[in-house]
Amino acid sequence: MSEDHIPSKHVLKAVEQLSSLPSVGRKSALRLVLHMLKWDADRIEAFANSMKDLATEVKYCERCFNLSDSTLCNICASPHRNQELICIVETIKDVMAIEATKQFNGLYHVLGGVISPLEGIGPSDVNIDSLLKRVQEEGTKEVILALNATMEGDTTAFYLHKKLNPLCAEISTLARGISFGDELEYADEISLGRSIQNRTPFDKADR
Amino acid sequence: MSEDHIPSKHVLKAVEQLSSLPSVGRKSALRLVLHMLKWDADRIEAFANSMKDLATEVKYCERCFNLSDSTLCNICASPHRNQELICIVETIKDVMAIEATKQFNGLYHVLGGVISPLEGIGPSDVNIDSLLKRVQEEGTKEVILALNATMEGDTTAFYLHKKLNPLCAEISTLARGISFGDELEYADEISLGRSIQNRTPFDKADR
Structure with a gap:
């Protein structure tokens, strides 16, 4: 039995896989696995297959390197x-x-x-x-x-x-500058400095 | 293209599956999927297989209904x-x-x-x-x-x-009562009340 007393090595393996993802801790991973165990077999299989498809089906656009399902992405096509x-x-x-x-x-x-x-x-x-x-x-x-x-x-x-x-x-x-809605008082110096250097003629400003 | 502009229907499906888990939002799910896309195919496959095993390999102990890999769990056996x-x-x-x-x-x-x-x-x-x-x-x-x-x-x-x-x-x-390390002042009324009702002889108390 593992240190966190998981009584099944398959559950343990699933927990280890999930907790290898960023910002998923071991306790959260266990919670997720116990939740999945309530699903029926078809639903778990659909979940697993959609993960597997990430390895086999997802491509990168040959032209722009965006994610894509075919040789050219939707945008390029x-x-x-x-x-x-x-x-x-x-x-x-x-x-x-x-x-x-x-x-x-x-x-x-x-x-x-x-x-x-x-x-x-x-x-x-x-x-x-x-x-x-x-x-x-x-x-x-x-x-x-x-x-x-x-x-x-x-x-x-x-x-x-x-x-x-x-x-x-x-x-x-x-264009860099103060974000819309930002108050000058709280803007960082670099953004405020650049937005003074790159000031826009008033009648051309997009407000 | 989906409302969150995911350019691959396979990525979209994986995001939807992951965000069907409790406390995994759509943005976190996308972050997880983009992280998994950096893995090599074998690692993704291992991940998917360990999820699939949850449907096929995990059993419940016939005697105590604990999680188990066989008919009797480790504890019962x-x-x-x-x-x-x-x-x-x-x-x-x-x-x-x-x-x-x-x-x-x-x-x-x-x-x-x-x-x-x-x-x-x-x-x-x-x-x-x-x-x-x-x-x-x-x-x-x-x-x-x-x-x-x-x-x-x-x-x-x-x-x-x-x-x-x-x-x-x-x-x-x-046994119910005040948790070790708890201060009486901050204990809830029910716990404090029960721990007075069920008071333990001083020389038997486990301290």
């Missing part, structure tokens, strides 16, 4: 998206976040990481070569650098800007 | 346990909690619920008949009623006491 505009993001979650705004109608390119000399991640470890090739071949008119405002994100943005400059007419980056 | 002492509990988690104390060397009987007239749960809906049969056939000398101190737990304890009285020499219940 859509005839309604602007094929000359690419938004460069770090992760798949960033694609979902931007899609949720419903403000962007172009394509994406998921780098799958950012350049980080400290962690030994160089330009060849993220999807940069494929991006440069894409921009050349697809005749992209504009790219948006939508990377996080971290040191690594900025490093990657500078690197990409240098590489993309000869290939692409327009390179833009996300 | 052990020659080192006192076969004439049964601790009656509501759930499998209660067995684990009592085992963790290392203070009990008898057997268990898991009722799988308590009598609750309000919810329409009668004596025949929990494992009571099998308990009475067991006590008769096994020549049990003592049973301990280790039920929760809720209205339903007390109802069940009274019912069991009535039924077990002619069959078994000794019927005891868990």
